Amino acid sequence: MKPNPRILITNDDGVDAPGIKVLEQIAREISDDVWVVAPQTNQSGVGHKFTLGQELEIEQRDQHIFAVNGSPADCIVTGMTHLLKDNPAEIVLSGVNRGQNIADLVNCSGTAAGAREGALQGALGIALSQSMDFSNEHLIEWECSEAYGAQVVQQIIETAEGTETYYNVNFPRCTADEVSGIEVVPHQRFSTSPFEYYPSDNAGKHFVAILETPKPLTPEADCVRLLDHNAITVTPLLLQQTDMTELKRISGAFQFSKVNPNAG
Template sequence: MMTEPLRILVTNDDGVDAPGIKLLEKIAHEISSDVWVVAPSGNQSGVGHKFTLATELSLDQRDRKTFAIDGTPADCVAIGMTHVLKDKPADVVLSGINRGQNIADIVHCSGTAAGAREGALQGALGIALSQSMDFSNEHLIEWECSERHGVAAIRSIIENHRNQDIYYNVNFPRCAADDVSGIELVPHQRFSTSAFEYYPSDNEGHFFVTILKTPTPLDDDADCVRLLEHNAVTVTPMKLQQTDFEAINALDGKLSLAD
């Protein structure tokens, strides 16, 4: 009996013309013949799960299965699932491949992670993918690990995914493909404090919000160390349900509006 191929929707936050999404589209075509792309028309890095609300957007059809939206990754997935593919929404949403790692608490502001998260919220299997790089040399990024191991990593997640209330955050190390130590399921690093802080501009009265240093200590078993020091392809299952039920039970009956 013939079965239909998986329908895959590809998005990213670096923009529809970024090299990482071109690589991810190529990888997706090795997994399925039914691949669609709906991605931001320009760079949307760091926007998190922002939606462009109360503002008109436009949909630019680049070819039969490629569309660009002047919005965010979350916009793209929502429109991809409910409009472009409304007659048959995607089974899998792949977001990336991001230029630079998305690890630790940085996932909270990641547009790449948001693309996968919105995919999962829309009912698909969401997978965010990022290629690690050395940010001290922002002009140098090697895609070899993603290119060599991307198909296997994605297929492995698809074949073993069971929980509909999660999405996955995948990072590829910055090393030669032959030097990858393996694929590891790891928690994301919880920093001791936020990594974001004030940085003054040379222009008077202006400043930047940036990451100057990595908060420490780091957990040897979490994504930062396993990816950056052990050359592992890291996979972190992320929950959609963010409620702390232990806190609900611990606080039950203790909160009051009485003076």
């Protein structure tokens, strides 16, 4: 990749979230051609949602900073195909998310979706999240992200090949000197979905929530390495989701018999 690459930033916590300021600092250690296109409001958990059939608006906050009243995926499309249409970004960074995006949560993460859409648009997509203790939602420290963010992103840039893969990075909740290292790991596949029904105190209402982490956990996967070993985890994820092994296994298993529409 050429020096001083064009970088597009988004997140799912909103354009005013503190994590996106951290990500701007990380990006500016790598390049001075940095653009921000992020949601006007919190879009956590929206996954790869597109706001289809509804008008969107672009609000310019600064020379290279824009807010869109849509999802992270909407923001990347707006940035890559409109605002930067004549010179699209080579790198899309999404985050730094307030809280870890690990295990099967990558499927619903708006942060991961921002990086995924970046890769789908032809850029190198990298999602970054800062781990936190969700039992104390008012406490989150950005020290690890600030200290190691640029180092991790730069190494991904140097080692990545093509754009069929995007990357999910998580920083541990510890001080910078307590970080054990950078580990390339798979994401944890839970034994079942972690989401479940949770009744509200209001009659007839309920939440969908994560009440506990499904067990068992794989020692080598991101959950354990991040939360128990203070490792910065890097997980490469594929855009191609076809199960090639299953495709080969069931090829030829389906027999087609044409239906006669005029038969009784």
